[in-house]
Structures are given as C-alpha cells and as structure tokens.
Amino acid sequence: MQSNTPIKVTILTGFLGAGKTTLVNQLIHDNPATRFAIIENEFGKSAIDQELITEENAGIFELANGCICCNLNADLAKILTELITSSYEFDHLLIETTGIADPLAVAATFMFDPHYAGIFKLDGIIALADALHLEEMMEKEAITNQQLAAAHIVLLNKTDLVSADDLQRIEAKIQSVTPFIKIIPCQQAKVENELLFNLRGKDYQVVEQQSKIPATTHQHGKIQSITWESDQAIDLHKLEAWLTMTLQLQPNIYRLKGILYALEYNNKIIIQSVGQQFYFTQGSEWQHDSTTNKVVIIGNQLNKSIIFQGLDGCLA
C-alpha cells in the first residue's frame, strides 16, 4: 500500500445486533468511488460477519479470535501492519468492533500510537443503537453507555420497531449519557453519508479527553459467546419453534447469528436474532461438499448444554 495522505479510519461501535454490519453494507454501496478496507472483529472464534457483508468492492480483514479492545497491542497492530505492507490499496478503513468492545481503546491506537499516527487518521466514531433494545441495554450493560459516550454521532436505528413517543424518550436517555451528541433516527442504518464522515474534525477534544478515562471502566461482565456446529441439515420449522420459545424464556441470549444448511434449500440460510426477534434470509448457494451449520450465540451466563441440546433437536 503506497500513499502519502493519511488513511481515514471510521470506528463503528454499538451493542450486539444494533446494525453495524448493515451500515457497513450501506457505506460500501453508497460510495462506489471509495476503496474501503474493513476490519471485522468477532467476539468468539467464529467468523460469521464476513459472510454477512454482501456488498462487494471492499477488502475484508477478519480479527476473529478475541475482542479488539482487549488485545490492542497484539491483534490490531498485527492486522494494521499486514494492511499497510500488503499490496491492497484503500483510502478508508472501517473498523467494525465487537458489540461489547470499548471503542475508545481502539481509537487510541490511531491517536496516540506513533507507529500509526502518521499513516492513519481517525475520522470518527459512529455508534449504532437499536431503538427497541437500547434502554434495556443501557440499564444492564455499562459498556453500552461507554459506547454512546465515545461516539461522535449516534445512529438510532430500527425506528420501525418503536413509536414516536418511545423515540423521544430514548433520545432524551441518550442525551443524559452524552449531552449535545448528534442523534439521527434511521432504519436499516440508512443515513445521508455526508453526515458520517469527517466527524472527528468536528470534535476531537471530547474524544481525547474521554480516551484518558482509565481502562478500569472497561468490562465485559459475564458476557460470553458459544458456537454450535453440525453437518446435518436443519429443519427450519423446528428451529423457528425452538427460537420462539427459547428467546422468550432466555432473555440472557442477546444475539444469535449463523449460517444454516437447511432441508429443501440449495442456498445458505442466514439466521439473525436480536433480543426476541429473529429473521431468516437466504445467502449464496452452497457448494455441496461444504454444507454445514454454524451458529454463534452471545449472551450473559449462557447455559451451553441446554442451548446445544435445543439446536441438536432442530436437526432434520
């Protein structure tokens, strides 16, 4: 990679399932002239998000084994070095952090690490918030408030799932954590792109101040991620019934996403859940020797054996 002007870096933060990957797809789609490199950070070992980026025209680099803000010096540095020494040419780096990462720890690399300060330039931190679940997450998970506080702008996504009154209340709640922040209500993370760039130019000092908050405020609590896999085809009707029941009975399951090899479908089926809501969509066609199910479940104190038993019970 050869360039004299610093490469812009945008950090996407926001709790699990808020719409970060949806925004990545939007940004790539809306800016065909920009060459993006994307660092995807998965919590847990399984790389699913890479498959969920449907837009082409971007280099995707996976940081799959661990949380980006906990292993800063090792993993992020390694991947950045790979990027700048590779032949891949790009002019904007998007970093999709895990839903439980502290974005300021990531931002600090670009602001204070002399290795990268001249090569990269932090353009801004965008927080995605899920309008339906945000208030609950703000109560339960301190990291949600940290993410909002770190951001230059909050995209209050999924407004289709709440009323106008709810929206007003949620905006006030966000302002209570981070006064004066710009909040943009949206659906499918669709926002005028101009609003999303050169954010740091608008308020550098706030981030710099916040990044000096000691790392002791960073916690992942009891959040964990488990991965279920099977080579047998899954029965989507059984899975639907199991999910409806399980997500209601186990509110500690925050997020579930996976790629399924389903009975009667030639294409991959993508499953996503956020809170009690789940969606199936179709992905690309399976290559026949590679069919397999892989589901990542993220939550608080998960009962792995019960969840795996349930998923095994959905096999055809």
Ligand SMILES: Nc1nc2c(ncn2[C@@H]2O[C@H](COP(=O)(O)OP(=O)(O)OP(=O)(O)O)[C@@H](O)[C@H]2O)c(=O)[nH]1
């Ligand atoms: N109802 C509704 N669903 C949405 C909206 N935006 C995104 N979604 C769905 O929400 C789910 C999660 O979106 P993602 O973009 O994968 O969220 P994420 O923040 O990348 O998730 P993690 O990587 O797990 O943290 C997907 O099923 C999206 O299709 C919206 O405005 N309304």
